[in-house]
Amino acid sequence: MTKRPALLTLALWLIPLAFLAFFFYQPLVAIFRLVFSERFSQGWELFAWSQVSKPLNFTFLQAFLSTILTLVVGLPAAWLFAKFDFPGRKILRTISLLPFILPTVVVAAAFNTLIGPQGWINQALMALFNLSVPPLKLLNSLPAILLAHVFYNTSIIVRIVSSSWSRLNPRLEHAARLLGATPWQAFTKVTLPLLLPSLLSASLLVFLFDFTSFGVVLMLGGPQFSTIEVEIYNQAMNRFNLPVAGLLSVIQLGITLLVTLLQNRVNTPRYGKAALNPEKSALSRPARRWQKVFVVFMVISLILLFAVPVLSLITRSFVTLEADRGQRGEVMVGFTLRYYRELFQNRSGSIFYVPPIQAIRNSLLYSGVTILIAGLLGILTAYAMARRARFNKFLEPLFMLPLGASAVTLGLGFLLIFNRPPWANSTFPLLIPIAHSLIALPFVVRTMLPAIRSIPESLREASRSLGANPLQVLLKVDLPILLRSLLVSLVFVFTISLGEFGASSFLSNPHAPTIPVAIYRYISQPGALNYGQALAMSSLLLLVCGLGSLLIEKIRLPGEELF
Amino acid sequence: MLEVQNLTKDYENKPLLKGVSFEVAKGELVCLLGSSGSGKSTILRIIAGLEEPESGAVLWEGQDLRDVPTHKRGFGLMFQDYALFPHKTIAQNIAFGLQLQGMKEEEISRRVKDSLESIRMQSFADRPVTELSGGEQQRVALARALAPSPKLLMLDEPLGALDHTLRTQLILELRAILHQSQIPVIYVTHDREEAFGLADRLVILHDGVILQQGTPQELFEQPQTAWVAEFLGLxxxxxxxxxxxxxxxxxxxxxxxxxxxxxxxxxxxxxxxxxxxxxxxxxxxxxxxxxxxxxxxxxxxxxxxxxxxxxxxxxxxxxxxxxxxxxxxxxxxxxxxxxxxxxxxxx
Known part of the structure; x- marks a missing residue:
């Protein structure tokens, strides 16, 4: 673009680097310093190794189990979408990809309305058998956590594995069949080894998400189950034991980085074009009996898995199920808009009471600012990465690291560094949007980078030779081409910010919560109205994120992936 | 040995095969000749059991193969894009079918060695197939298909992806190998030079039906329709x-x-x-x-x-x-x- 390309590239890097150094690496360093320098100070006297090993063991256990279960559901689903054509295929695929974009609190609330004490199943059983207490204690259990994780991450397996499966040359399997392999042998000896890279990569990604799961475990696991993430939160926010929280963060970060590196390693394509289908892959209608049975079974299972929790949440937010305390078993069932109406009413009771509309206003404001910050930084970073400069190789990993650091770690780091004026949250309202921007930044870069790289330099040269100045080139060549990807990434940033819970739970001012923080607060308080309001807010959040996800699916280019 | 009776098959709701019948005798090399899109490959896939016809039957020594799954038919098929297993070496590709027959390891390695010798690629055994040139891939694919001694060998445009000089050389090689193996062969091509150079008998497919079949000489001397005469460039x-x-x-x-x-x-x-x-x-x-x-x-x-x-x-x-x-x-x-x-x- 200019005569000194390296200099311009450096200039592009400058602002994102400075931002990252100040708002990401500084807090990270603070955590490390806390852990390694105050080893013998107060916090450590009460330290017992079990404080680390217990949550660590549980985190590995649940992440391992969740990943296995997700594979059990996700692999047949990936096969279904890679090979078969059936009525409603497109809708089902969109539904199965939706959970990835849903905020954790919404998912947790949805499962609460299904299996919680005030949820459909328990309320139905109570009404049916005249019980006074919910009979099933499904909430606060390991199965609840696993179920929510399967709900969440099946979409990752479906996305990654079904796309590489549908690109696999079907003649490889046919060749195996002709050489005497049964369908099962052809699968295990040919298809499976060829799918292995994407299968491993997807599994590690799922493991990573399960490993760093926070909101789901906090809200569905209850006090006896705590993963590293939840334990960091507990140690920092409830016990004020920052050194232990920091140690957990460091361990967490180390493991996350290891898994990420491993994931990048297995993700590299091994066979080039040799395994790819030279023709456009054709979906086939299920022809044989077992295929029809399989398709019907999978469609029903996936609808059950994906639609039931969501529908449960939405319906429950419109229904009162209040048993009169005097008359055992007399349940008043009725349609109501009360929970939604109450969102907009100020019914202040306690000093911590914040009207829900206030939380909605906060969240929208934060999301708007996040879009600005993450959008601007993301574009600068993507442009810098798109340019050919020798130092890019060293700078790029610096920007992908925030993806590996969990939101809770980020929250903890912010808490350590920005706990005094002018940074304290009460005086500096930008702290939450900045945290959200750090979380969303890698997604913006990953969406924008391929789009920027796709613009041939000759287009810019042609328009310059036709008399366009650099600004005009940017506005008339780059911008129209990038518009789609920009829109995709900004909608994604919006939904990320709106639903972000981990960092916000650390940083939000008690008097100015975000929507997810308010949902968490309301749902854990007794009373049907609180519960109902949490569900109403969750449903609204679900609606916005669902629309955002649909919008992204509509405008994103084929092959553009968000992770 | 092989009898194909009155096959019909639709593709995207249009008839692709409208009643195709022909036979392959013992040790015979039959060339299925037709322009691209005429359904030649589909016939092979139906014979292999990879696709089911709308109607018609495939018989082997008089027995209907309708309920015999692909892996039990014992037919070999060499795909147009060769479909070599990219995660296996050349030797492992050739050994694949032998292993599935439950053959002993020593026997397998002996047969793989012989097979590699016959295609003059002994020194390539442990190379990954992704490093091979087009002609080398073609030879490995042929060796892989022949290794388990199939009852019938089908080749789908085996020389299609190769350049002209290589083709003329490989036609001669192929003819030698195929005649030596004594296996009945169905060879699909759109190239009449290839067909005339290899075939014991030619079957000409056009518009879903067989227009004519016979020895190359019969077809050359007595084409039955103008289309055949034009297609053969007579x-x-x-x-x-x-x-x-x-x-x-x-x-x-x-x-x-x-x-x-x-x-x-x-x-x-x-x-x-x-x-x-x-x-x-x-x-x-x-x-x-x-x-x-x-x-x-x-x-x-x-x-x-x-x-x-x-x-x-x-x-x-x-x-x-x-x-x-x-x-x-x-x-x-x-x-x-x-x-x-x-x-x-x-x-």
Whole structure:
């Protein structure tokens, strides 16, 4: 673009680097310093190794189990979408990809309305058998956590594995069949080894998400189950034991980085074009009996898995199920808009009471600012990465690291560094949007980078030779081409910010919560109205994120992936 | 040995095969010849059991294969893109079918060694297949298909992806290997040179039906339809109308031609096509006393080695003829096609 390309590239890097150094690496360093320098100070006297090993063991256990279960559901689903054509295929695929974009609190609330004490199943059983207490204690259990994780991450397996499966040359399997392999042998000896890279990569990604799961475990696991993430939160926010929280963060970060590196390693394509289908892959209608049975079974299972929790949440937010305390078993069932109406009413009771509309206003404001910050930084970073400069190789990993650091770690780091004026949250309202921007930044870069790289330099040269100045080139060549990807990434940033819970739970001012923080607060308080309001807010959040996800699916280019 | 009976198959709701029947005898190499999209590969896939026909049957030694799954048919198929397993070495690719037969390890390695020797790639055994050139891949794919000694070998455009020089060389190699193996072969191609160079018998597929089958010589000498004659590139096809039935006389754009042999009965006023082979053309004034002589303008004369290819303009019609001596471009020539050498087809 200019005569000194390296200099311009450096200039592009400058602002994102400075931002990252100040708002990401500084807090990270603070955590490390806390852990390694105050080893013998107060916090450590009460330290017992079990404080680390217990949550660590549980985190590995649940992440391992969740990943296995997700594979059990996700692999047949990936096969279904890679090979078969059936009525409603497109809708089902969109539904199965939706959970990835849903905020954790919404998912947790949805499962609460299904299996919680005030949820459909328990309320139905109570009404049916005249019980006074919910009979099933499904909430606060390991199965609840696993179920929510399967709900969440099946979409990752479906996305990654079904796309590489549908690109696999079907003649490889046919060749195996002709050489005497049964369908099962052809699968295990040919298809499976060829799918292995994407299968491993997807599994590690799922493991990573399960490993760093926070909101789901906090809200569905209850006090006896705590993963590293939840334990960091507990140690920092409830016990004020920052050194232990920091140690957990460091361990967490180390493991996350290891898994990420491993994931990048297995993700590299091994066979080039040799395994790819030279023709456009054709979906086939299920022809044989077992295929029809399989398709019907999978469609029903996936609808059950994906639609039931969501529908449960939405319906429950419109229904009162209040048993009169005097008359055992007399349940008043009725349609109501009360929970939604109450969102907009100020019914202040306690000093911590914040009207829900206030939380909605906060969240929208934060999301708007996040879009600005993450959008601007993301574009600068993507442009810098798109340019050919020798130092890019060293700078790029610096920007992908925030993806590996969990939101809770980020929250903890912010808490350590920005706990005094002018940074304290009460005086500096930008702290939450900045945290959200750090979380969303890698997604913006990953969406924008391929789009920027796709613009041939000759287009810019042609328009310059036709008399366009650099600004005009940017506005008339780059911008129209990038518009789609920009829109995709900004909608994604919006939904990320709106639903972000981990960092916000650390940083939000008690008097100015975000929507997810308010949902968490309301749902854990007794009373049907609180519960109902949490569900109403969750449903609204679900609606916005669902629309955002649909919008992204509509405008994103084929092959553009968000992770 | 193999009998294909009346296969029909639809593709995207349009009929692709409209009743295809043919047979393959023991040790016979049958070439299935047809233009691309004619459904040749689909026939192979149906025989292999990878696809099911809408109707019709595939029989092996009289037994209907309808309920025999692909892996139990014992047929080999070499795919157009070879479909070598990219996660396996060359030796492992060849050993794949043998392992599935439950053969002992020593026996497998001995057979793989022999197999690699027959395609002259002994030193390549442990290389990944992704490093091979097109011709090498083709040889490995053939070796892999032959290794488990299939009852029938099918090859789907095996030379399709290769360049011309390599093809001519490989046709000879392939012929040697296939004839040595004594296995019946169905060889699918759209290339008539390949087909004529290899086939014991040719089966010509067009528009979902078999137009003609026979030895290369039969097809060459007695094409049954104008399409077959044109597809095989047998010579000039000239449209005309029957003006007299005895002797059969046909009026063309450049004059009336007498025709002695014809596979079909013609009626007066019927439209038809005539095949005038370039090699049958008699050139020179010494033949002007004979029937069917035309005066032409020499547009071009090309030296082809054993003969000169003349491009002649007769009235508005362009005709090709072979000549032992070159002709001067722009000069006029007398050409005649003897009545007993012309073939006529209706349509």
């Amino acid at each position: 010579g000039n096809l000239v449209p005309g109308v029957v003006t007299q039935s005895k002797p059969l006389t046909i009026k063309t754009a450049f004059g009336e031609l007498k025709v002695d042999i014809q596979p079909h009965q013609f009626t007066l006023g019927q439209k038809c096509q005539l095949l005038l082979r370039p090699e049958d053309a008699l050139i020179g004034t010494q033949y002007s006393a004979r029937e069917n002589h035309v005066e032409c303008l020499v547009r071009d004369s090309l030296f082809m080695g054993e003969y000169h290819q003349l491009e002649l303009l007769c009235g508005e019609t362009m005709l090709f003829a072979r000549s032992q001596i070159p002709a001067k471009i722009g000069s006029r020539l007398e050409v005649s096609w003897p009545a007993e050498k012309i073939r006529g087809f209706p349509g």
